[in-house]
Amino acid sequence: MASKDLTFFKENVNIEGIKEKVLIIDCYSCLEKEKNIYTSKICKFCFLKSLFKNKDRKFDYISLLQDSIIIKPKKYNMFLSYFKHLKKIKSVNQKIEDIRLQKCKYKEFSCKILPNFPSLKKINDSEYYDPIIIYNFIIKRYEMFKNKKIDDSICQGCFDYYDNFERTLIDFFPV
Numbered sequence: 001m002a003s004k005d006l007t008f009f010k011e012n013v014n015i016e017g018i019k020e021k022v023l024i025i026d027c028y029s030c031l032e033k034e035k036n037i038y039t040s041k042i043c044k045f046c047f048l049k050s051l052f053k054n055k056d057r058k059f060d061y062i063s064l065l066q067d068s069i070i071i072k073p074k075k076y077n078m079f080l081s082y083f084k085h086l087k088k089i090k091s092v093n094q095k096i097e098d099i100r101l102q103k104c105k106y107k108e109f110s111c112k113i114l115p116n117f118p119s120l121k122k123i124n125d126s127e128y129y130d131p132i133i134i135y136n137f138i139i140k141r142y143e144m145f146k147n148k149k150i151d152d153s154i155c156q157g158c159f160d161y162y163d164n165f166e167r168t169l170i171d172f173f174p175v
Helices: 041-053 073-084 086-102 125-129 131-145 153-171
Strands: 007-013 019-025 061-064 069-071
Touching (some): 086 125, 086 153, 125 131, 131 153
Parallel strands (some): 019 061
């Protein structure tokens, strides 16, 4: 879906006479819109992608034309804050995904830290727009290994490297 074609800005003057800039997401013109935009995965990712594309622009509200919804800043500022760190989150996560290939001495056999690491799902690019999906993924992956006891000195170095990057990712999410 070409969400950049569906977003535009409009300036309004509020009751006090103050100009406000509104990010408009034109759901009416979307060919992929669902009947219920609140439960649609497609609509949710479209909204998040539209917000991401406009993260560096200044605006006071978001309007979804389909249901005449006005979204106030306190409802979307968390997403904008997340998007500021998204490039770093992707980079750190890529390092974690590459640990097994680059550092593990046992990559051809059984890794003692994460023996089922190859079976872990990788994050798709579109999933990065949703901080909840990413947070849950990171926590689930971290829970798999955090309480392991490592006796092998070779594995301990890898474990520390991995632990450091996982903690860095978790720190991006104020809970």
